[in-house]
Amino acid sequence: MTADVIVGRAEVIAACAAAIAELLSDGGVMIALTGAGVSKESGVPTYRGLDGVWSKVPEDIATPETLHREPELFWEFHDALRRVVATAQPNAAHLALAEIEAGLEAEFAIITQNIDGLHQAAGSRKVIELHGNATRNYCTECYREYPDLPSPLPSLPPRCECGGLIRPDVVLFHEGLPVEALTEADRLASAAAVVLVIGTSACVYPAAQIPLITWQNGGLLVEVNPEATGLSELAAYRLRGPAGRSLPALWTALQPLLR
Numbered sequence: 001m002t003a004d005v006i007v008g009r010a011e012v013i014a015a016c017a018a019a020i021a022e023l024l025s026d027g028g029v030m031i032a033l034t035g036a037g038v039s040k041e042s043g044v045p046t047y048r049g050l051d052g053v054w055s056k057v058p059e060d061i062a063t064p065e066t067l068h069r070e071p072e073l074f075w076e077f078h079d080a081l082r083r084v085v086a087t088a089q090p091n092a093a094h095l096a097l098a099e100i101e102a103g104l105e106a107e108f109a110i111i112t113q114n115i116d117g118l119h120q121a122a123g124s125r126k127v128i129e130l131h132g133n134a135t136r137n138y139c140t141e142c143y144r145e146y147p148d149l150p151s152p153l154p155s156l157p158p159r160c161e162c163g164g165l166i167r168p169d170v171v172l173f174h175e176g177l178p179v180e181a182l183t184e185a186d187r188l189a190s191a192a193a194v195v196l197v198i199g200t201s202a203c204v205y206p207a208a209q210i211p212l213i214t215w216q217n218g219g220l221l222v223e224v225n226p227e228a229t230g231l232s233e234l235a236a237y238r239l240r241g242p243a244g245r246s247l248p249a250l251w252t253a254l255q256p257l258l259r
């Protein structure tokens with residue numbers, strides 16, 4: 001069975017909540033894979049889509065090659081994202097996910113591709129960051145950590161006391177993911193009875209593989225995204241609308257069904 005819901009079709013939200021509640025009542029684990037779309041309502045731009053960052057700058061700016069060959073250009077791009085993230089606040093979607101974690105007896109974890117720290121700011125405790133965090137930085141020569149670089153940076157690129165180039169602790173294109181985070185994400189995806197796929201175009205691997213693991217094991221896949229993605233066909237429920245509306249509605253419907 002599959003169902004699309006434009007936010008407001010309460011009966012489909014109710015059916016989705018009932019399906020989730022049944023799986024969780026049997027001791028099932030629930031996970032959420034989140035992407036840039038979950039932070040869009042906080043004013044952080046997505047990468048893909050009409051207003052996405054990649055419609056304005058080429059994707060290869062976020063690569064180690066650009067970082068080392070053209071560090072000023074790399075940091076100009078990255079510092080712009082840092083400036084937005086520095087003032088962004090969690091939105092209703094981040095808050096609903098934190099409430100879900102606090103309100104469920106079942107194990108719940110967020111696996112995020114985002115580097116903005118907004119899930120933690122909303123109060124979520126179990127957050128696995130697959131692509132690092134833009135608030136952390138370190139020297140590429142001596143590995144000294146720089147957690148508190150000013151925003152905006154006074155000069156570009158930032159340099160370590162040793163003279164080395166500082167880089168953000170984020171995963172760039174062509175780089176591998178942190179092994180510990182990926183291992184834990186794989187474990188959770190294998191154990192999960194439900195996966196919510198929220199605000200991701202599901203184009204970036206291996207993150208996009210996570211919901212497939214749960215689905216292949218017979219788990220329920222729920223997509224929360226205004227647009228269709230490559231995963232939409234696998235979703236039992238597709239909540240078509242902004243996450244800041246869909247997730248609070250889903251949580252409101254789910255709460256009374258939990259035992």
Ligand code: NAD
Nearest residue numbers: 035036037046047048113114115116199200201227242243
């Ligand atoms: P993406 O930009 O490729 O796709 C964003 C998705 O969000 C799209 O499918 C879009 O339809 C959907 N979306 C837009 N508005 C939405 C809303 N209000 N509610 C729900 N969904 C909405 O993002 P991605 O798949 O996460 O991949 C981009 C990569 O870039 C990630 O690896 C991430 O590390 C990085 N990134 C992070 C941030 C951040 O930390 N906030 C921002 C931009 C990019």
